[in-house]
Amino acid sequence: MAGHDDSGASGKKSSENEVPTFNVENMQSNMKVVYYSRTFMSIIGGVIAGILGFTGLMGFVVYVLVMAITSVCLTAKAGFSIHSYFDSWNRVLMDGFLGGLLSFVLFWTFAYDIVHIF
């Protein structure tokens, strides 16, 4: 996978362990990294799905697959301790899901048309 890795998510918890405190700037920067990664992967996934000729439901399955791979890689990058970088699982798993869908569909259509209905 083309490693679209920014300079690492920055840890954001302050020194407390039981009292959850968040450094807002770091959290925002982490969210931006997640967003960029998802957008990039959805574009690449769209092109791949188009070139391989997936149609209909299979294409959306590819999209979900690509998002899942992105989530796994982000989790691995955060060293599997999500709670010291984000405040909930939902953020890293679900955040850019729908936003990436439109870009995915656009590039999927584009690649599919160029390659198959040429």
Add this chain to the structure above:
Amino acid sequence: MAEELVLDTAIRDWVLIPLSVVMVLIGVLRYFVSKLMRTSQLPDAKIIKEGQVIIRARNLRAAANFIPAKAFRARKLYYTNEDNGLLHVPKGQAQNPQAQMFSDPNMAMDMMKKNLSMIIPQTLTFAWVNFFFSGFVAAKIPFPLTQRFRSMLQNGIDLSTVDVSYVSSRSWYFLNLFGLRGLFSLILGEENATDDTQRMMQMSGFGFDPSKSLGAEKDGLDIVQHEWVLPKFEQRAEAVLRKRLS
């Protein structure tokens, strides 16, 4: 009944790719133009002061548990006191920022400029697409849609038996419009003025900010339950040290 239409190669070369390229270029152009046209707007001192007060109140609310109860109460009263608390806005003044925003010539001009810079390229491109690229099948979307979308997606094509997957160039324009937002956010730095809804929200929140969010912060401060966590910190420090030393 999947009739595979064979579409002319020229359509690919002269419709899809130019349309996408033009939309990307127009987006980039609009970004730079908006950056150039962003007149240095002298910020109003009063609004900034109120904004800073809100930020301070918010910090107090977020970190309330780290200061002793008495200190927290003193600070809370400083903000929410009915007579001279910082967050208490007299009723008559609440409407002012809104009216002021609309009658202030500078701000109105700015808003109009930003609106225009969004709407004009979109309208022009849409008209251009309709004029040049109508009346033929432009692309095939790879997933099937129901018959109800036919009128929306196939506006120039007057055959009713063509598969709904074959769309006209107008729908290609809309697809590009929504799909290129992600691309713009990648190549142009951060999320910029290509997203209508976000910009609209930002615009509408600007003038109402002082009056309403002051009241909201005051209510938030009133609600906070103060629970001082520092007494427990000795145990926590002990636990951390134990872990370190063992």
